[in-house]
Ligand SMILES: [Zn+2]
C-alpha cells in the first residue's frame with residue numbers, strides 16, 4: 001500500500017497513528033507530570049482544534065483502527081512542544097516531554113522515529 005502524506009509537511013506518514021491516539025499519550029504524560037486538570041483540558045482541546053483537518057487519506061490508525069490519518073508524528077509532537085512553550089511550561093518539563101516521546105526526523109530517509117511506536121510494538 002502506498003504511504004499517505006502528512007497534511008502539514010507533506011512527507012509520508014511512517015507511523016500510522018491518529019490524532020486521538022496521540023492525544024491519549026499526551027494526556028497520560030500530563031497526568032504523570034501532575035499538570036492540573038484545567039491545563040490538561042486546555043492543552044488537549046487546543047491541539048485538537050489546531051490539528052483536526054479534513055483529510056482524504058484512507059490510512060488506518062494502527063492503534064484504534066480509525067480511518068483518515070492526517071498528520072505525521074514529527075508534526076504532531078513538534079506542534080505540541082511549541083504549544084507547551086507558548087503557555088510557559090518549565091524548561092524541565094519540555095525536556096521531559098522530548099525525552100519521553102523522543103521524536104525526531106531522520107533527515108536522510110525522512111522517517112520519523114519516536115519512543116511512542118517503540119512502546120506500542122513492545123506491548124504487542
Ligand atoms: Zn508532518
Ligand SMILES: [Zn+2]
Pocket residue numbers: 017018019020021061062063064065066
Ligand atoms: Zn487511533
